[in-house]
Amino acid sequence: MSNPKFTRVPSMRERVEDTLSAHRNQLVALLSRYVAQGKGILQPHHLIDEFNSAVCDDTACEKLKEGPFCEILKSTQEAIVLPPFVAIAVRPRPGVWEYVRVNVYDLSVEQLTIPEYLRFKEELVDGEDNNLFVLELDFEPFNASVPRPSRSSSIGNGVQFLNRHLSSNMFRSKESLDPLLDFLRGHNHKGNVLMLNERIQRISRLESSLNKADDYLSKLPPDTPYTEFEYALQEMGFEKGWGDTAKRVLETMHLLSDILQAPDPSTLETFLGRLPMVFNVVILSPHGYFGQANVLGLPDTGGQVVYILDQVRALEAEMLLRIKQQGLNFKPRILVVTRLIPDAKGTTCNQRLERISGTEYSHILRVPFRTENGILHKWISRFDVWPYLEKFTEVTSLSFGNHRLLLMFCSVCLSERWQLVQIVRTCSQLLCLPTR
Template identity: 45%
Template structure:
């Protein structure tokens, strides 16, 4: 990138750079983000009548395209340039066009000065740097392989381990000897005494099972194999046992990373799984639409069901039925004593659709009952998590009758709990962020002190740093969640380098090229969300009831607005009312387009109708804003706003009812980490318009099976929807074409079976490598504990003291 700057300075464009910088200084804005830079340069090109190529193809245009931020000082400009994914360079350009590179520390000091919180003395700001802990771990080189961590780790560590056959066989023998369930030995027993005997006995066992019929049940020859040295876990039939032993035989004689992954995926390693989702109203009914609930609750419940189902299938295939082995999956959440008619105050609740899946709710300790008896916002939950871990550990050990084999954290608070619990129990930890708030709120770290009373970002961002570095592996729904796109920064990437003035500087917050990152998108509950064409699976009475509710029912208690013409094509959206979900932005988009109003109705399902029914400040503000927009654009008769909480079965049928009327689904979020509602709409057959900011970029293929929108550009969004509606009117089959492709897209890539098969495979392989590589993570974990006890905990105690005053 320094070459591109040199190219600008060596040609006539250096005068344009000087002029552009001068004009930027004349404006009031001193800190420009990428959108600001693009807009300002476009205005510069227009005002100075530059040729059309100049904006995109000139050296200066290319340099500004790669520039993510510009900070204007009195006599210089700081340019933060991102020449490629997961890479950042910083330069200071003085008025005389002298260019010098800046260090990360220089940049963080400059950002501090920008908010007037810079301390002139040196060494007075805590610097956090996690890079040394990754120096001795393998790292991915090519950015396009980020998110494929397990494949890289497998190849790297296999090549190292396989170089010493003696050590490799010793490790493999020890690893196979470890496995047991409730005191019952699995895989191999004491009759196989060492690595040499392992190789010999494997060949003997292959010869034995090869003589039996392929479908001969394992129970028929279980004790014969036991005499040779093999316990249950190899398979449920002769052919399955033979296949697994042949893979092991190949692994012993000619080890290969692909064969290793195939073998590890087949053996029983995981029996008890805990999914942690602490904040919000966690339940199976009456919670969706409440603050801090939504996609995450649906995700975790569906994941729990799918995990149990997948483990049951694995245990059957592995021949563990003879031992009566059954998986157990527990969702750990908090108990909310004032449950407002929900079941969130019940200690134990069976997960519907499972044999042994449970929601275990553990109460927060009662510090101030006016606070702890009620729901606590995800932004204020932090003081209660450490004691929650201590209490929940006792409950979990009792329910499992032992330790879990895998801990999966969800969201920032759940991931911090996962770290503390995995540390106490020495269990494999998996993190799933769902959304990292730092990316959703611009300048949230820079102005954290101004936002602290409302959002407590100092606690959240510190918790994120601890959990993401502690995790054995991290699951993201998309590639861009980790490192963004060529022109946007990823959620995890935003933690690589940032300042929280007066608190600390993060010089290197996370190794983006670490093999701990894996992209494993979620699926859709296919029992609830399925194509509108499957009439045989739909209940006509439910469809009729929901159709009436959506379009004609007069019920002021839960519905605002009556439609002048209910037969118009519906534009539908469903989300909670908060600023990021941006339903008010969609309403304003609709209000600004008389053409859309003429041809369509807007149907919104969005939380509550009245401010007095909410205790969430952001939701209250959005309710007031939505009423204002409806009045401002005179949308009465054109908009229906349903303040209802739907049972899951109804939420699936709602999409299909909209599809019956050839409607469209719009997801207008300002940022969306993934977008489960997008999958739900697409699998139902609804043509879907979704935000271009975040995960939808990897779900939808634009104009093939859906459409991208820029929710900040209301005119462009309205125009895209209008063009689609017009094309559908001109070509009646066009709606069906997009509908069919949307359904195909989900079934090919976004099912829970694909997700959980991959998740369990990852958990086993990372567990295997943690054992065999003897990776010493103690130094990293001690560093993280210091961060927890010296930064996080005192601030959490401060928040707790504030809660005492309520």
């Protein structure tokens, strides 16, 4: 029996070179069409449309369409055209990027590194720059302690991935559980201590207190309100936040006991999901006319307004339910932050604060765009708002006060998502807020 032979997978550059050798005329025609459009950035649909237009229908062209170059083109996210060069950014699979540059005149192919590709892309605006003393920032050390998924199946399952990572760390030793203890002991809201008090200082004390609480709660009727045994649990080291009835408190404590004995991702996720964590939410939607009446059909204003308002009502109801189940009496607060438009065209977009109908604790907070000459009175397109975002963010952050808020996004136009990233980043920096 012959030994199996391992063959090396050709690089992206080699695959492009092989295609150039086999289909020289067709690729020259295609690349020439790209270059003829002048310098700029070509999106994936532009690349595919030009490919379909340039490639003929004979047998050789059919082979090209079925070959590796067509697969490369389908995985290309963008192409940078700076005549006579065409550079493509290829994403063959999630988390993997490769960069190739082709000279259309001599058909030479280069494999580019990330810095080389970015430098080439910057030449679209800055022109050719031979400055060797370019400032470079290495952020890699900040990722040293952050777990990074290596499989594409982890995409969209970040919570489960982090829970697996946390539970595996907890399983190493009792000392690995100290961060969880510190978190539970330091957890509070508006000066109210939650979960654990100063009577519990060590993991061993937490385990013994959980056993005592288990014995005590097991003797009570399951529907006993928390207020009837609140002081008994305080003597053992437990504060509010475990649940509103004896049954729910006991379930939450059993989850923590299971984590202390044998941590696993599912139990950890369930336990963390029961903790009182979110009481205030800010939703940012700076585009268009955001109101509850007479706004549909106005510029940059569509179904997203109805969607956000419906989501706010559902979110408030869910938050009230969870807070009650946690045995707390705090009131949630939801703010939809949008732009104040003095020339409101018969809408309420010139009112600073407006309560959202169908809710008790949710409001629309409007902040105007400002220039050096004062408040901007008229509506402007979402494509023209970016010069006003930084000042808008600073004023918005001052309106939040010192509350710890969970920031959420609502974007009218996906292509302008970077604007919202700018807003939330500034808010987070000013108030040290968590983001999601």
